[in-house]
Amino acid sequence: MFQAKKAQDMTYFKALCYFIGVVQLVLGALYLFAPQFFVAWQGLSEIGQDINYPLAMLAGRFLVYGVGMFVIASDPVRYRIWADGMIAIQMIDLAAGLFYTGTGVVSIEHSGIAMFNATLFIIGLSLLRRGVARRVTA
Numbered sequence: 001m002f003q004a005k006k007a008q009d010m011t012y013f014k015a016l017c018y019f020i021g022v023v024q025l026v027l028g029a030l031y032l033f034a035p036q037f038f039v040a041w042q043g044l045s046e047i048g049q050d051i052n053y054p055l056a057m058l059a060g061r062f063l064v065y066g067v068g069m070f071v072i073a074s075d076p077v078r079y080r081i082w083a084d085g086m087i088a089i090q091m092i093d094l095a096a097g098l099f100y101t102g103t104g105v106v107s108i109e110h111s112g113i114a115m116f117n118a119t120l121f122i123i124g125l126s127l128l129r130r131g132v133a134r135r136v137t138a
Contacts, residue, residue, distance in 0.1 A: 013083075013128035014073040020086060020121055021069030028062030031055045043110055065089070080129065087125050094118040 030038040035055040039047050047055075065086065072079040072086075097115040100106045 009128055009130075010076060013076050013125075016121075016124045016128060017069045017073035017076070017083065020125075021066045021073070023117070024062045024066030024069060028059045028066055030059075031062060032059035035059075044106070083125055083129060087122055087129075090118040090121045090125075094122065 032055075035052045036047065036049075039045075039055075068079075068082055069086065072083050076083065094115055097106075097111040097118065101108055101111045101115070
């Protein structure tokens with residue numbers, strides 16, 4: 001019975017890693033290839049063309065970690081530390097969202113989906129990670 005629970009946790013963990021990977025790849029592609037469009041689509045203030053450069057650098061990180069989430073899914077026990085890295089990234093994203101929304105810089109309409117996703121990713125990866133950790137120690 002315990003083995004079945006661990007196998008189920010591992011299946012869910014892998015599925016979540018694949019889902020997060022896809023989200024990261026989509027965000028990376030949008031920030032790299034269509035930053036002006038993507039920022040406008042989110043309803044944020046218009047940005048200068050020079051901001052495309054740091055957004056392209058940010059896109060690189062989205063794209064690499066997106067692929068990394070697929071690697072994590074291939075062997076969650078071996079690459080667990082990288083899943084922990086995604087948890088940390090999502091915690092920073094959530095904290096930034098709370099700060100900028102709380103101070104009125106952005107509205108909940110602009111930050112709500114990202115903060116919701118960050119919260120789900122934190123909870124999902126954290127809970128399912130315990131099943132991965134049990135597999136290592138069992």
